[in-house]
Each structure stands twice: as C-alpha cells, then as structure tokens.
Amino acid sequence: MVDGKNQSLFKEKPIKILLAKPGIDGHDRGVFVLAKAFRDAGMEVLYAGLLPTPEEVVDTAVNEDVDVVALSLLNGAHMTVFKKVADLMRERNIDDIALVGGGTIPDEDKPALESMGITGNYGPGTPLAVIIDHVTSRATESRLRKLR
Amino acid sequence: MIEADINALIEGILRSDRRSIARAISYAEGANREIKKEMLALLYNHTGRSQVVGITGPPGIGKSTLIGNVASLMSDMGYNVAILAIDASSPYTGGSLLGNRIRMQEALNEKKIFMRSLANRGARGGLSESSIGSTAILDAAGFDIVFVETVGAGQADLDVMDLADTTILVLGPGLGDQVQAIKAGIMEIADLFVINKMDRDDSYFAMKDIEDTLAMDDARPFTRKVVGTTVKDMESYRGLIDLIKLHGEYLKESGKIGEKRFRMGIQWMIEDELRNRIIEPIMSKIPANSRNKNYYSIIESIGEFFSETMQEIKEDKII
Numbered sequence: 001m002v003d004g005k006n007q008s009l010f011k012e013k014p015i016k017i018l019l020a021k022p023g024i025d026g027h028d029r030g031v032f033v034l035a036k037a038f039r040d041a042g043m044e045v046l047y048a049g050l051l052p053t054p055e056e057v058v059d060t061a062v063n064e065d066v067d068v069v070a071l072s073l074l075n076g077a078h079m080t081v082f083k084k085v086a087d088l089m090r091e092r093n094i095d096d097i098a099l100v101g102g103g104t105i106p107d108e109d110k111p112a113l114e115s116m117g118i119t120g121n122y123g124p125g126t127p128l129a130v131i132i133d134h135v136t137s138r139a140t141e142s143r144l145r146k147l148r
Numbered sequence: 149m150i151e152a153d154i155n156a157l158i159e160g161i162l163r164s165d166r167r168s169i170a171r172a173i174s175y176a177e178g179a180n181r182e183i184k185k186e187m188l189a190l191l192y193n194h195t196g197r198s199q200v201v202g203i204t205g206p207p208g209i210g211k212s213t214l215i216g217n218v219a220s221l222m223s224d225m226g227y228n229v230a231i232l233a234i235d236a237s238s239p240y241t242g243g244s245l246l247g248n249r250i251r252m253q254e255a256l257n258e259k260k261i262f263m264r265s266l267a268n269r270g271a272r273g274g275l276s277e278s279s280i281g282s283t284a285i286l287d288a289a290g291f292d293i294v295f296v297e298t299v300g301a302g303q304a305d306l307d308v309m310d311l312a313d314t315t316i317l318v319l320g321p322g323l324g325d326q327v328q329a330i331k332a333g334i335m336e337i338a339d340l341f342v343i344n345k346m347d348r349d350d351s352y353f354a355m356k357d358i359e360d361t362l363a364m365d366d367a368r369p370f371t372r373k374v375v376g377t378t379v380k381d382m383e384s385y386r387g388l389i390d391l392i393k394l395h396g397e398y399l400k401e402s403g404k405i406g407e408k409r410f411r412m413g414i415q416w417m418i419e420d421e422l423r424n425r426i427i428e429p430i431m432s433k434i435p436a437n438s439r440n441k442n443y444y445s446i447i448e449s450i451g452e453f454f455s456e457t458m459q460e461i462k463e464d465k466i467i
Contacts, residue, residue: 012179014242014267039243044267046246049253056257060249063262065170146174 207300
C-alpha cells in the first residue's frame with residue numbers, strides 16, 4: 001500500500017466486495033464474521049446468500065460491479081467450484097474483478113488456485129487484518145483496471 | 149475517460165447491455181464529476197419511459213422481500229423489471245452491509261432481473277446521491293418498471309417522493325394507532341399503502357387505521373389505496389401489482405411520468421455545482437483551528453468569504 005495514494009482511490013467510492021459460497025455449503029458463520037469485518041474496514045459488502053451457482057455468483061458480481069469476489073467453501077469442492085467461477089470470468093472477459101478464496105483449503109491446492117487467479121486462500125485462524133490487507137491490495141488492482 | 153468511451157457506454161445502456169448498465173451506475177456512484185455529468189447529460193434525453201416505483205417504510209418491515217416477490221411475478225407477466233436498493237453506510241467507517249439482495253436473491257436468479265445495491269454514503273432522506281443518476285440509467289436502458297427501495301425510513305425521510313412516479317409505503321401490524329396514521333410526513337407522500345405481514349396478529353387493525361385515514365383524504369386526482377400482503381400467500385401480491393398498474397395508467401393519462409425525476413436531475417446538477425464552486429471554496433477559507441476562534445467573528449466574515457469566492461469565480465480561478 002502506498003500511503004495516501006491508494007486511500008484516495010477509494011475515498012469517495014469504497015471497495016465493493018461480494019462474499020459468496022458457491023455450490024453446496026451451508027456453513028455461513030465464517031462469512032458473517034468476515035462481512036462485519038469488511039464493513040468495519042470501510043468496505044461496501046454484499047453476500048450472495050446460500051447455495052448460489054457459479055453462474056449466479058458471476059452475474060451478481062457483474063451487475064453490482066464489485067471490485068473483489070471472495071469465495072468461501074468448507075466442503076472440499078473448491079478445486080471444481082472455484083475453478084468454475086474463474087473459468088466463467090475468463091469466458092466473459094472480465095478482468096477488472098479480482099477473485100480471492102478462503103475456507104478449508106489444503107496447502108497443496110493453493111498453487112493451482114493461484115494460477116487460476118484466485119489468491120489468498122486463507123484457512124481458519126487467519127487474523128482478519130491479514131485478510132483485509134490482501135483484499136485491499138487486490139481491490140486496488142481491480143480499481144486501476146476499471147479506470148483504464 | 150475520452151468522449152468515444154462515453155458514447156460507447158451510452159450506446160450499451162440503450163441496448164440494455166447489463167455490463168454497460170452496471171459500469172454506468174458505478175460512474176454515477178463514483179467521484180469523477182466530469183464523467184458523471186457528461187454521461188447523465190446525454191442520458192436524460194432518453195428517460196421518462198419507465199414507471200419508477202419507490203418502496204419505502206421502516207427497517208425490517210419486509211420491503212426487500214416484497215420487492216423480490218412482486219418483481220418476480222411482474223417479470224412472469226412480461227414486464228421488464230429492474231431494482232435499485234439502498235442500504236445505510238456506517239457514519240464511523242463508511243462501510244456498509246448491502247443486505248437487500250439476500251432477501252430477493254432467488255427471484256433475481258430465476259428471472260434474470262437486474263438488481264443493484266447502493267450504499268447511501270451518509271445521505272439523509274432515505275436515498276443515496278447516486279440513486280438519481282442510477283434511476284436515469286435504468287430508465288434509459290428501457291426497463292418498464294424500476295423499483296427503488298429506500299433505506300429503512302422514518303417519518304421525515306421523504307426524498308423518494310421526488311424520485312418515484314409511484315410511491316409505496318410499506319407498513320405492518322403493531323406500528324401505531326390512528327394518530328400515527330394521520331401524522332404529517334411520510335404518511336402524506338405515499339400513493340399506495342401496503343400492510344405487510346398480514347398473517348400476523350393485529351394486521352387488520354393496521355389495515356383499518358390506514359383505511360380510515362384514506363377515507364379522510366381530500367379529493368385527489370388519484371384516490372390512494374391500501375392493500376395487504378404476506379409471504380405466506382403469493383397471491384396476495386397480485387392485489388398490489390393491480391394497484392401499481394392502476395397508478396401507472398393514471399400517470400400515463402396525466403402525462404406525469406418522469407416529470408418529478410427530470411426536475412430532481414436538474415436540481416442535483418445545480419446542487420453539485422453549488423457545492424463544488426461555492427460552498428467548498430467558502431468552507432476552505434474558514435481557519436483550520438476555528439474552535440479556538442470567536443464563533444461570532446467567523447460568522448461575521450462569511451459575507452467576506454462569499455464575496456471573495458464570487459470574485460475568484462469571476463476571475464476564473466475556480467474550476
């Protein structure tokens with residue numbers, strides 16, 4: 001983060017983030033904790049509700065013109081479902097919305113997710129400040145792309 | 149942003165392309181006043197076709213759920229529906245939890261309805277500043293019906309009356325007696341009233357209080373009406389849809405669609421100019437540590453600040 005510069009990028013239009021648990025996973029306690037944390041970090045936070053399909057997540061992200069989509073899964077299906085979201089974004093030529101991930105994601109899956117452009121991939125116990133910093137830096141990239 | 153881009157964006161909006169609409173609303177929300185003004189100036193010529201339906205009422209009364217269900221039914225009936233929903237921003241951090249979408253997600257997914265959440269960013273009155281431009285964008289994009297959901301509203305949150313062609317106040321059981329129902333403010337601005345949660349105890353008392361109030365209305369060009377709804381009976385929403393259509397026909401006959409919105413768009417431009425050219429330059433002349441200064445002397449010199457600022461504008465030093 002560059003002092004002042006990045007702040008002004010979001011000063012009048014805060015970071016907008018969509019939290020989503022695509023696929024079959026109803027464990028949304030963690031998502032609510034994050035939603036409140038992002039709100040308190042000054043972001044505008046959306047939650048896609050339970051059980052959206054990857055298509056619905058991408059549609060929502062586009063209609064709401066968010067900066068970041070944060071995907072969460074605790075059911076082990078991240079390699080299929082996260083990938084589907086990333087594929088849809090690529091198919092639709094969406095390069096100004098960043099994808100970040102989180103949940104119970106084994107270390108060995110992380111490089112593959114990173115290569116799809118899904119970064120972060122934080123597990124339980126990660127300090128909220130680490131997640132917020134990461135989201136902010138990814139949002140900065142998206143916002144600069146949107147301003148092209 | 150160069151002019152060609154704005155033209156491409158406008159062309160996209162007029163084609164009703166979702167990504168163009170979404171990006172345009174981001175500009176309407178954004179900090180770049182030049183893009184915002186240029187875009188809206190070009191778009192306003194294409195507005196005045198949608199029936200903008202403002203939905204207001206206290207927090208938790210069921211506005212979002214109601215919009216989701218009504219929008220879904222109207223979409224089935226062949227209407228092209230869009231939704232703008234405004235939620236509150238934090239006065240401390242500026243953050244916001246845009247929770248309206250959750251209540252209508254199912255309807256949105258199934259019917260591919262365009263819905264956008266806006267944070268009010270500290271605006272009072274139940275709307276956000278961006279809602280004016282955003283409504284114009286959706287109107288120009290050719291939606292038949294644009295629902296605008298206010299932030300959970302109180303008695304003096306009346307801005308929606310200037311934005312909406314049809315203003316609907318959603319109330320429920322247990323919110324007050326007959327005196328509440330004849331109070332000035334929000335009770336006066338609604339064209340239609342909804343008593344939501346009709347499955348609950350006391351809802352018929354709420355209905356009766358509103359009916360009594362409406363019976364006391366002076367003669368109006370459109371006779372105001374009240375209807376009951378509940379999520380437990382999807383058919384209950386049809387009564388509301390009939391009333392929305394009835395008011396739409398009245399608006400069409402009277403030629404009043406979009407009239408107030410057009411004025412509001414102009415007023416917003418004027419206020420924006422005033423704020424940027426006059427109010428902010430004057431504010432910047434007030435000394436930083438003014439708490440230590442004599443309040444009376446600062447107030448006295450505001451006239452001077454004003455004259456100075458007007459002189460600077462004349463000499464083209466500001467904007």
